[in-house]
Amino acid sequence: MQIRFIMCSMLLLFVLNIGNAQEEYYFPEGVSFNKNIPSPSEFLGYEIGEWHTRHARLVSYMEKLAEISPNAQIQTIGYTHEKRPQIILTISSESNLANLENIRQEHLEHADPDGKEGEIGKMPVIVHLGYNVHGNEPSSSEVSMLVAYYLVAAQDPAVQNYLQKGVFHIEPTLNPDGRDRHTTWVNSNKGVPAVADPWDREHNEAWPSGRTNHYWFDLNRDWLPLTQVESQNRMAFYHKWLPNIVTDYHEMGSNSTYFFEPTKKFGSENPIVPRYNYDTLNTIFAKYHQEALDEIGSLYFTGERFDNSYPGYGSTYPDLHGALGIVYEQASSRGHIQNNGSEEITFPFSIRNHLRTSLATIRATIDNRELLLNWQRKFFRDARNNASGNVYVYGAKDKPGKTKQFTNLLLDHSIEVYRLKNDLKTDDRSFSKDFAYAVPGKQAQNLMVKSIFDKVTTFADSIFYDTSAWSMALAYDIPYTEISSRKLNMGKKITAEDLKTEIPEPVRSNYAYIIDWADFKAPAALYYLLKNEINIKAAFAPFSIETDKGLQDFGYGSLMISLHDQSSSPEEVYKLVSEASEKAGVPVHAVVSGRSAKGIDLGSPDFKDIGLPDIVMLTGEGTSGYEAGEIWFMLDTYLEMPVTKVDRYDFSRLDLSEYDILLMVSGNYDSLDSERIENWIKNGGTLITQRTASEWAIKKDISAIELKKNDKEKDSLARRDYAAKDKYEGARAVGGSFYQIDLDITHPLGFGYKKRTLPLYKNSRVFLEPGNDAFSKVAIFKSEPYLSGYIHPENLELISNSAALLAEKKGEGTLIMFSDDPNFRAMMLGTQRLFINALFFGSSIF
Numbered sequence: 001m002q003i004r005f006i007m008c009s010m011l012l013l014f015v016l017n018i019g020n021a022q023e024e025y026y027f028p029e030g031v032s033f034n035k036n037i038p039s040p041s042e043f044l045g046y047e048i049g050e051w052h053t054r055h056a057r058l059v060s061y062m063e064k065l066a067e068i069s070p071n072a073q074i075q076t077i078g079y080t081h082e083k084r085p086q087i088i089l090t091i092s093s094e095s096n097l098a099n100l101e102n103i104r105q106e107h108l109e110h111a112d113p114d115g116k117e118g119e120i121g122k123m124p125v126i127v128h129l130g131y132n133v134h135g136n137e138p139s140s141s142e143v144s145m146l147v148a149y150y151l152v153a154a155q156d157p158a159v160q161n162y163l164q165k166g167v168f169h170i171e172p173t174l175n176p177d178g179r180d181r182h183t184t185w186v187n188s189n190k191g192v193p194a195v196a197d198p199w200d201r202e203h204n205e206a207w208p209s210g211r212t213n214h215y216w217f218d219l220n221r222d223w224l225p226l227t228q229v230e231s232q233n234r235m236a237f238y239h240k241w242l243p244n245i246v247t248d249y250h251e252m253g254s255n256s257t258y259f260f261e262p263t264k265k266f267g268s269e270n271p272i273v274p275r276y277n278y279d280t281l282n283t284i285f286a287k288y289h290q291e292a293l294d295e296i297g298s299l300y301f302t303g304e305r306f307d308n309s310y311p312g313y314g315s316t317y318p319d320l321h322g323a324l325g326i327v328y329e330q331a332s333s334r335g336h337i338q339n340n341g342s343e344e345i346t347f348p349f350s351i352r353n354h355l356r357t358s359l360a361t362i363r364a365t366i367d368n369r370e371l372l373l374n375w376q377r378k379f380f381r382d383a384r385n386n387a388s389g390n391v392y393v394y395g396a397k398d399k400p401g402k403t404k405q406f407t408n409l410l411l412d413h414s415i416e417v418y419r420l421k422n423d424l425k426t427d428d429r430s431f432s433k434d435f436a437y438a439v440p441g442k443q444a445q446n447l448m449v450k451s452i453f454d455k456v457t458t459f460a461d462s463i464f465y466d467t468s469a470w471s472m473a474l475a476y477d478i479p480y481t482e483i484s485s486r487k488l489n490m491g492k493k494i495t496a497e498d499l500k501t502e503i504p505e506p507v508r509s510n511y512a513y514i515i516d517w518a519d520f521k522a523p524a525a526l527y528y529l530l531k532n533e534i535n536i537k538a539a540f541a542p543f544s545i546e547t548d549k550g551l552q553d554f555g556y557g558s559l560m561i562s563l564h565d566q567s568s569s570p571e572e573v574y575k576l577v578s579e580a581s582e583k584a585g586v587p588v589h590a591v592v593s594g595r596s597a598k599g600i601d602l603g604s605p606d607f608k609d610i611g612l613p614d615i616v617m618l619t620g621e622g623t624s625g626y627e628a629g630e631i632w633f634m635l636d637t638y639l640e641m642p643v644t645k646v647d648r649y650d651f652s653r654l655d656l657s658e659y660d661i662l663l664m665v666s667g668n669y670d671s672l673d674s675e676r677i678e679n680w681i682k683n684g685g686t687l688i689t690q691r692t693a694s695e696w697a698i699k700k701d702i703s704a705i706e707l708k709k710n711d712k713e714k715d716s717l718a719r720r721d722y723a724a725k726d727k728y729e730g731a732r733a734v735g736g737s738f739y740q741i742d743l744d745i746t747h748p749l750g751f752g753y754k755k756r757t758l759p760l761y762k763n764s765r766v767f768l769e770p771g772n773d774a775f776s777k778v779a780i781f782k783s784e785p786y787l788s789g790y791i792h793p794e795n796l797e798l799i800s801n802s803a804a805l806l807a808e809k810k811g812e813g814t815l816i817m818f819s820d821d822p823n824f825r826a827m828m829l830g831t832q833r834l835f836i837n838a839l840f841f842g843s844s845i846f
């Protein structure tokens, strides 16, 4: 007992000691803390920076603060894919917290161009302190605890002033699933003493690393497409509050220092964000960050490198909402301590730098509270008042599912959408009032409207860190037009509730059911029925037939469920067909006769059996987690279809004959036995490759196709200045942009499309020659293919007339090659169908 007591006291002393040491190291001099509130280290039992803190412990600490401090409230805004809570700790003065809903409403009204101007002298500024979007850039989540502790426990009149004048929403981890993946890795590999050698396991996290979320998506690219649940939850909270300041904390390579905004003038900036944001606000804040880092002697740089143009970044999206979004990058210790070649970077060092810029941001925000509040009001007013007066009209009768999904995306971004009062006909398009919508430019969200619809074709710079094109209308392949509002009669404003239309229950048939393959959700219904052992045939030619809804036209790929060749009873078939219709949200048509009014009859040999494919995908070290994750996500959440994810290193032991389809995304496959794969194809397998996997198949002679090369690259006499190297190479990268392809819509890989022209997103330097088989050039880039985004003229020449999608017969099997990634970021709903066609129809092509 005695011994135990002594041990406990020693532990307590130790804890208190490290608590004090910690406060001295991390916080500015002279701050004292309320002893009734536990510091992070007192709560966790280890010093901040000594271990990486698991998400659950972070949440517990924030809950503790909310429990014991009258200045903190906690809420869960949703759950990640792996069901970790996404929490927000809100800190402010007691009187502000008691009045929080009124503050929120006044804030939103003040930002609204039609709303009443708030009493600016009294209004708190809204600060969203977001941390750790990339799970393996972990220092900033540790910072979130220190910042929260500082705001609730620091006994300093300056902090009391912050709480009076600000509402601070702390989001400790934007990516909890990825963070825990990384945290588990570094903690479980940490040595005592810690090992600084960069070759140690601790510093070399296993594939797919914790950067991404559960489905291997980069959440710092998802603020615009909102495909991931974490982003959807965050976006709802964002628009509930419209913060004035949003922080976006990162870590970069170990061999660096510290970066804060502004980013590279013009080059890395978004083309439609007002200059005031970059020139005035960023400059004001940079001064505070500079002083904070000078004070502790940390090196930094600014005004170069990091990109701030794509609206899907966490530091750019706020700039398009009258806020200041700020990106911060700290050289990573990636682990607890790492030697970067010239010095040892420690985890506490990276935490301290991020903490100091966080505190500087808070100070800058409070000092400039009125400026920020005035700016946001002016931003939204200007956005609306300076709009051209044009309206975007979009939507299509033959794309109801996609039109609905696109509309939901607009509503998630708080964009106003209206119905049409009348049908609209333009020179090249017609829009039915029942299937199209109108988005006026004259609204507060005009800059987001432009981001979603407009093509970007002129650039101040030629180097892009990432994509240079982000039109969601092109990504979805949604038909749209821009017309003057004077020529349009807009109807009622719509809400998400209005879009919840129910699909009518199918009419029972004793003969057959038909599902139109053009429907966006038809593949989900197909998989559901196949899984339940329903025999399904697909139409390899169009037809028109009398249905319960009258005479209907059905295009290539339409699905037919005949009652005569099922092992289930007609009642059971009807039940499954109804369930598929409801689950997928697709209408089912009942027919009573096999005779078509036009085209093939239902008994025609052009109706071909579709089987349930067994799919395996190569993943693991050396393969692209992003691309594999997009496929996994799409199959899981959209088709609810399993895919076996095999590690590349286990591949030699895999019995390939168990599978119908092998998926290969970009990767390094040099060590793979290509002959084995080729023989498997010849025996009836379907290999689907994309980007560099297509290049691999060509180099290994699995494909007879050739790669298209740039003749100019062969000029070995060319000589250039060393200083121009980055610019030269950067300008020739294919960061990501949109091109027109011509699609063979009679080919099984083109089934479901009604138009031959389709926008395709290209972000690879894989250029395919179309080859010699006249009937297998499924999609070819047009001779003048350019649509949107930056591209170097030499690359544009290579893209023109090259192949985007090819099918090749090999023995009994098929090779399908994509030059690019048709599922990019799960936002390319325009080209996603090409990939789905490859899964279901790939084995029926030849």
Ligand SMILES: [Zn+2]
Pocket: 134, 137, 249, 250, 251
């Ligand atoms: Zn990052």
